[in-house]
Amino acid sequence: MKLRTFATAAASVAAVLAVSAAGLYLWVRPAELAPLAHVPAAGTATLVAAGARVVALGDCMVCHTAAHGPAYAGGRALDTPFGTIYSTNITPDPDTGIGRWSPEAFRRAMREGVARDGHLLYPAFPYIHYTRMSDTDIDLAYGYLMSRTPVRSEAPPNGLVFPLNFRPLLAFWNALYLHPGDAAIPARQDTPLARGRYLVDTLGHCASCHSGMTALGGERHPPFQGGNIDGWDAPALTRLNGGAAPWTQAELVDYLSGGLSAAHGAAKGPMRAVTERLAGVPREDVEAIAVYLMSIQSDAPAHAAAVAAPAVPATATATGTATATSGADADTRASRLFAGACAGCHAAPAPMMRSGGRPALARSSAVLGERPDNFILTVLHGIPVDGAAPVYMPPFADTLSDEQIALLAAYVRSGAGQPAWNAVAQHSAKLRKETHE
Numbered sequence: 490m491k492l493r494t495f496a497t498a499a500a501s502v503a504a505v506l507a508v509s510a511a512g513l514y515l516w517v518r519p520a521e522l523a524p525l526a527h528v529p530a531a532g533t534a535t536l537v538a539a540g541a542r543v544v545a546l547g548d549c550m551v552c553h554t555a556a557h558g559p560a561y562a563g564g565r566a567l568d569t570p571f572g573t574i575y576s577t578n579i580t581p582d583p584d585t586g587i588g589r590w591s592p593e594a595f596r597r598a599m600r601e602g603v604a605r606d607g608h609l610l611y612p613a614f615p616y617i618h619y620t621r622m623s624d625t626d627i628d629l630a631y632g633y634l635m636s637r638t639p640v641r642s643e644a645p646p647n648g649l650v651f652p653l654n655f656r657p658l659l660a661f662w663n664a665l666y667l668h669p670g671d672a673a674i675p676a677r678q679d680t681p682l683a684r685g686r687y688l689v690d691t692l693g694h695c696a697s698c699h700s701g702m703t704a705l706g707g708e709r710h711p712p713f714q715g716g717n718i719d720g721w722d723a724p725a726l727t728r729l730n731g732g733a734a735p736w737t738q739a740e741l742v743d744y745l746s747g748g749l750s751a752a753h754g755a756a757k758g759p760m761r762a763v764t765e766r767l768a769g770v771p772r773e774d775v776e777a778i779a780v781y782l783m784s785i786q787s788d789a790p791a792h793a794a795a796v797a798a799p800a801v802p803a804t805a806t807a808t809g810t811a812t813a814t815s816g817a818d819a820d821t822r823a824s825r826l827f828a829g830a831c832a833g834c835h836a837a838p839a840p841m842m843r844s845g846g847r848p849a850l851a852r853s854s855a856v857l858g859e860r861p862d863n864f865i866l867t868v869l870h871g872i873p874v875d876g877a878a879p880v881y882m883p884p885f886a887d888t889l890s891d892e893q894i895a896l897l898a899a900y901v902r903s904g905a906g907q908p909a910w911n912a913v914a915q916h917s918a919k920l921r922k923e924t925h926e
């Protein structure tokens with residue numbers, strides 16, 4: 490098709506979509522709900538503490554707090570394939586926050602993705618999961634947020650591509666992806682399995698990173714087959730017990746509640762904020778999540794090659810002979826690089842490893858995964874000290890080239906008995922550019 494014909498056709502399709510969305514929106518347009526005259530008084534300390542647990546499990550603070558900004562005051566930029574969306578202020582400030590929102594308005598936002606004044610909210614706010622929250626949990630979250638210090642702060646305008654900056658289009662999206670579901674599910678939380686399912690599916694919205702995205706920005710089905718977020722691979726959650734380093738329930742509890750499993754590694758990238766919040770909730774909640782995760786494992790192993798590979802002793806990464814295809818010279822350069830930059834911490838005799846409780850690199854999904862993304866991003870950006878876990882790794886973006894990162898990748902893959910990844914240097918250059926702060 491000629492470019493101009495194509496542009497005309499695309500413009501007409503966009504126009505038809507916009508007009509019909511506007512029609513649909515006018516037809517089902519949500520009403521504005523009356524503002525409260527006063528910010529509601531905070532509840533008892535017990536209610537506020539119960540609300541803090543809900544809000545931690547729902548990860549509300551992570552998205553609703555800008556870097557170095559006040560908690561819950563919004564303004565954090567969320568990058569989506571469709572442009573940038575800023576989170577809003579959910580402190581009880583009457584003018585710029587939710588101080589005048591009634592409990593009904595808050596409940597409608599959580600269940601239907603509609604703001605108090607009736608405008609549709611973008612699904613970067615994971616209401617497609619919160620929609621199945623119990624009434625009790627929604628009210629507890631409301632009470633907790635209303636007990637916070639009000640902060641005056643307005644989010645910057647969103648930078649979304651046309652026509653997605655036209656909110657009524659979301660009526661279509663909701664028709665496709667918003668499934669309020671069986672309201673009885675949340676009520677059944679009497680066993681660890683049922684509680685875990687509720688926490689994973691609803692509050693924890695784990696699928697929003699671990700399921701992958703459709704072209705329309707919805708979640709792929711079936712869920713938990715693995716996704717990608719901010720350049721990081723979020724591994725499949727249905728294949729945790731397969732592959733070269735299968736997880737046990739107890740290891741999942743350590744990882745989720747402490748940000749570090751001695752058998753697998755540390756939580757990195759976007760997963761770190763999740764484990765930091767889970768560090769503060771009662772252990773029984775994290776145990777319930779682990780019970781549920783164990784119940785959704787498919788029997789198919791992660792990747793056949795990994796299972797066939799010989800078990801790799803903890804020392805292999807540091808001492809194993811690299812057999813990268815590029816030959817003996819590359820092997821020597823790689824092992825020298827590793828000795829100089831990494832062995833001080835990761836080799837078996839390193840103090841960090843000898844003190845115990847540290848995972849061998851060969852057992853991390855960042856090394857065993859099908860793609861090199863998490864290995865590259867860990868080496869480029871390191872692991873910042875910011876959480877409950879005693880974990881710090883320096884960034885190497887300024888000291889290692891993309892070719893050097895590729896050499897190291899081949900070295901640790903071979904130490905773990907895995908075939909080398911392809912095109913690591915090119916991939917590293919791309920991720921370096923995309924994730925440059």
Ligand code: HEC
Pocket residue numbers: 543544547548549550551552553567574575576577578579586587595598599604605609610611612613614615619630
């Ligand atoms: C993954 C990021 C993310 C998480 C997690 C998240 N939110 Fe949000 N939330 C957003 C974004 C982005 C918006 C703004 C959407 C828009 O402007 O269309 C928003 C909007 C809202 C709104 C509407 C506010 C307004 O002024 O219109 C409420 C209420 C809200 N969130 C509450 C919560 C609560 C409660 C939690 C935790 C249970 C939570 N959010 C977790 C990203 C998030």
Ligand code: HEC
Pocket residue numbers: 749753754755756827830831832833834835847848850853854855856863864867868872879880881882883885897
């Ligand atoms: C100052 C110590 C230090 C140095 C130097 C260091 N790391 Fe790390 N690295 C860590 C810590 C701490 C972790 C988190 C795991 C843990 O606590 O054992 C980690 C984790 C990793 C992981 C992810 C494993 C996981 O936890 O899932 C990879 C991959 C990695 N390092 C690669 C490297 C490479 C390659 C180098 C050399 C370029 C290097 N590291 C240098 C301290 C270090």
Ligand code: HEC
Pocket residue numbers: 688689693694695696697698699718721722723724726729741744753755756757758759760763778782853854855863
């Ligand atoms: C904001 C995105 C995001 C959310 C939400 C999220 N995860 Fe993750 N998760 C990731 C990423 C990215 C990784 C890979 C990082 C790493 O290995 O350190 C990961 C890693 C994991 C791992 C380790 C898997 C492996 O093979 O190494 C587990 C287990 C996990 N997540 C469980 C959960 C659970 C349970 C929830 C919900 C309570 C959740 N995640 C919510 C992004 C997310």
